[in-house]
Ligand SMILES: Nc1ncnc2c1ncn2[C@@H]1O[C@H](COP(=O)(O)OP(=O)(O)OP(=O)(O)O)[C@@H](O)[C@H]1O
């Protein structure tokens with residue numbers, strides 16, 4: 001049993017050790033992350049909270065292989081992906097297959113309709129088009145935007161665009177989801193329903209999820225929260241209020 005559980009922990013999950021990120025050089029250098037330590041188990045949804053400019057987006061972008069850290073270690077499951085340099089050759093497939101990223105601004109592809117924005121990555125990963133679209137529409141329904149499936153992104157409200165971008169991050173069923181302020185433009189009911197979907201995803205698919213947020217509506221839902229201050233993280237127990 002012990003071995004099985006260890007196996008499960010190794011199968012997904014996130015570990016970040018002594019991560020540092022300095023932007024720029026010399027006089028204009030900004031040390032956005034000084035010493036970040038974080039651990040997220042498969043099936044867990046943790047909150048990441050901190051003041052504006054404290055490094056939250058920087059941390060998610062490092063973990064999501066969008067920018068390169070300066071030093072430290074990062075593991076996805078049992079695989080060392082970064083140790084003072086990238087240890088993975090193909091960062092593009094790491095981003096595409098293993099990480100679902102919800103950006104602070106929803107970068108939808110303007111010339112694809114809503115369904116195809118969500119179905120695109122699974123299609124690129126080899127899922128037959130009809131199946132990818134059916135799954136996309138299921139996710140859109142769960143996020144309460146199915147009625148906009150045929151619309152172009154520019155025809156959606158900010159909150160609708162954000163829900164589509166959440167559906168897109170979930171579409172490939174990645175083992176890791178990184179969400180930067182996913183509920184900021186949403187009303188309380190929709191914000192909680194996004195948290196319900198993320199928690200369900202974590203439980204059912206053993207996804208490890210980090211949610212950056214200032215949102216007072218959703219903070220009580222986390223069992224564990226990391227606070228980031230002056231480039232360092234501090235862990236705290238959350239309320240873990242059920243959203244079901
Ligand atoms: N590309 C960049 N070049 C230089 N400095 C940057 C860059 N991106 C971010 N920074 C700086 O790094 C620090 C952390 O920024 P980051 O965007 O990670 O903060 P944040 O916690 O996400 O803030 P917010 O809550 O406002 O989104 C800030 O001081 C910011 O000005």
Ligand SMILES: [Mg+2]
Pocket residue numbers: 056057058104180
């Ligand atoms: Mg940010």
